[in-house]
Amino acid sequence: MTIYNFSAGPAVLPKPVLEKAQSEFLDYRGSGMSVMELSHRSSLFDDIIKKAEALLRELMGIPDNYKVLFLQGGASLQFSMVPLNLAQGKKALYANTGSWSKKAISAAKALENVEVEVIASSEADNFTYIPTITEDMIDQEAAYLHITTNNTIVGTAYQSIPKAGKVPIVADMSSNILANDYKVEDFGIIYAGAQKNIGPAGLTVVIIRDDLIGLCPVAEPMLDYKIQADNDSLYNTPPTFAIYIAKLVFEWLQEKGGVPGILKEDQEKAGLLYEAIANSALFKSPVREDSRSITNIPFVTGDAELDKKFNAEALAAGFQNLKGHRSVGGMRASLYNAFPKQGVRDLIAFMEAFEKENGGA
Numbered sequence: 237m238t239i240y241n242f243s244a245g246p247a248v249l250p251k252p253v254l255e256k257a258q259s260e261f262l263d264y265r266g267s268g269m270s271v272m273e274l275s276h277r278s279s280l281f282d283d284i285i286k287k288a289e290a291l292l293r294e295l296m297g298i299p300d301n302y303k304v305l306f307l308q309g310g311a312s313l314q315f316s317m318v319p320l321n322l323a324q325g326k327k328a329l330y331a332n333t334g335s336w337s338k339k340a341i342s343a344a345k346a347l348e349n350v351e352v353e354v355i356a357s358s359e360a361d362n363f364t365y366i367p368t369i370t371e372d373m374i375d376q377e378a379a380y381l382h383i384t385t386n387n388t389i390v391g392t393a394y395q396s397i398p399k400a401g402k403v404p405i406v407a408d409m410s411s412n413i414l415a416n417d418y419k420v421e422d423f424g425i426i427y428a429g430a431q432k433n434i435g436p437a438g439l440t441v442v443i444i445r446d447d448l449i450g451l452c453p454v455a456e457p458m459l460d461y462k463i464q465a466d467n468d469s470l471y472n473t474p475p476t477f478a479i480y481i482a483k484l485v486f487e488w489l490q491e492k493g494g495v496p497g498i499l500k501e502d503q504e505k506a507g508l509l510y511e512a513i514a515n516s517a518l519f520k521s522p523v524r525e526d527s528r529s530i531t532n533i534p535f536v537t538g539d540a541e542l543d544k545k546f547n548a549e550a551l552a553a554g555f556q557n558l559k560g561h562r563s564v565g566g567m568r569a570s571l572y573n574a575f576p577k578q579g580v581r582d583l584i585a586f587m588e589a590f591e592k593e594n595g596g597a
């Protein structure tokens with residue numbers, strides 16, 4: 237049985253990447269050691285981390301005045317590091333577009349010397365759309381405006397990045413980094429947990445404009461962007477194997493035509509599924525049309541029992557991890573870069589067969 241992994245993260249990785257890692261697993265480039273066994277100060281690992289950074293810079297068009305950091309602690313640690321490094325004694329602005337934004341907001345609120353203002357929210361409508369943010373809503377004295385570019389759980393995404401004047405935009409891009417042709421210059425900081433479009437869990441990528449480094453005193457060295465940047469992400473032992481896999485993913489992406497190439501594929505995959513949902517009398521998208529993500533696509537029948545039946549039958553047919561997040565129910569197809577188009581076609585055929593059997597009720 238073919239298995240398709242629709243997980244929201246950790247998520248499907250490109251098969252050629254896994255095969256390459258397998259072929260190099262026991263003996264990396266004639267060293268007689270696995271990448272996992274290499275010192276993070278060795279020239280072999282130095283080459284891996286430098287290539288990973290160079291490839292990411294090329295893929296995303298990261299300008300020279302931005303640092304790329306390979307950190308740990310997940311995107312969730314950035315919820316705290318961002319306000320700690322940028323907003324002590326200042327005000328920080330947030331858009332509340334889902335569970336992850338809410339967690340980012342709580343982490344900032346937990347800091348006594350940071351004033352948090354939520355300037356836009358779709359919480360009253362179960363986060364089913366992205367609220368409009370206009371420049372006049374932005375206090376130009378604020379340390380930053382934090383947005384979540386793609387909301388993994390509810391399946392919404394910004395269709396354009398808000399204009400914030402001179403206030404830097406900090407983006408949690410965990411679930412659509414490298415799946416959109418964003419301009420890095422539109423952001424002050426971009427951060428993402430790796431376990432969706434980059435590689436295995438355990439690595440967090442932070443892309444930060446130079447002038448935003450070293451703004452506030454941070455007592456804990458591991459949480460200080462300046463210390464991490466001054467040490468080229470090697471202040472302590474970085475997640476070496478995850479960085480190695482990320483490098484392989486970046487190479488794979490380059491072969492796919494970089495971000496424009498993969499974006500075209502992602503749009504096709506999402507287009508097929510949204511079209512199937514639109515043509516169905518049974519399945520619906522809970523998300524407003526102007527706010528839909530091409531990465532995480534939730535759908536429901538409107539009947540919790542029928543959703544449960546669908547999920548059980550889908551699982552038995554090899555469609556793994558389709559169940560919607562526990563906070564919203566229904567189904568969710570996460571179609572990250574490495575997810576194969578055939579998997580979307582097969583899912584649609586399965587949905588059509590299910591709809592026939594269940595009377596389109």
Ligand code: PMP
Pocket residue numbers: 244245309310311312313336384386387388389408409410411429430
């Ligand atoms: N932000 C978003 C948008 C996410 O989807 C996730 C994880 N699913 C997180 C933050 C949290 O990431 P981590 O588990 O790496 O802390």
